[in-house]
Amino acid sequence: MDPFALPPLAALLDAAHGALVGLSTLVDPLAGASAAALAVALVTLLVRALLIPVGVSQARAEQTRSRLAPQLRELQRRYKKDTERLQKETLALYRAEKASPFAGLLPVLAQAPVIGILYTLFLRTEIAGHPNELLAHDLFGAPLGTSLVSAVFGGTASPETGIVFGALLAVIVAAAYITRRVLRPPFEKGGDSPMTSPAMLRVASAMHYATAVFAVFVPLAAAIYLAVTVVWTLVQRVVLRRRFPLSTPSGSGRAA
DSSP: OOGGGSHHHHHHHHHHHHHHHHHHHHHHHHHGGGHHHHHHHHHHHHHHHHTHHHHHHHHHHHHHHHHHHHHHHHHHHHTTTOHHHHHHHHHHHHHHTTOOTTGGGHHHHHHHHHHHHHHHHTTOSEETTEEOGGGGOEETTEETTOOHHHHHHTTOOOHHHHHHHHHHHHHHHHHHHHHHHHSOOOEETTOOOGGGSHHHHHHHHHHTTHHHHHHTTSOHHHHHHHHHHHHHHHHHHHHHHHHSOOOOOTTEEOOO
């Protein structure tokens, strides 16, 4: 079943289409054929600006987790053989501090509907029974409705598509690399926390690059959103890390 066949979601998609077309028309004198791509970037900036309070909450939660790290390690040492008790005591500790261990997921969850709508907008040839005008737009010759995977395996890949996706992927990977190197929380050497084990650190490191993998499967318009949002996230986290610095345990270090 197509969820966007339901009247409320169909109306939402039609409204989003109209708004994006209108914004593209507004910026057309500046961007020309790439007006829709610029409109997507502007929508991304607007969404991220609205989510600044969520980012501040996330930074505060990260600072709280850093401050609570010694107590969390003690709970892990004490209840490492009793997983249920460990979870209960950990949640109780966070409740006492009026913090949430899941605050870091809020920005991702808040943006999921926007990415879903963008993904859908640039896949459908028709929106609410009328032609999808957005599919006629491109970015430097690369169609906004084409994904890198579909272009390559569908035999429609062009040099322009490869160059544009290559540039966006480079931006996403560079932002992930800087985030991993600069913003990794400090940890205590010799700690017995599973969160600082070599295996967990490798998983966390790999997760930074998951957005780049995701970007090759979505339409170019959604990839633009992802590239703009990861750069915004990096800059915002650097600024907020200075405002809400993390505790540095004695003898801490950073893994390469």
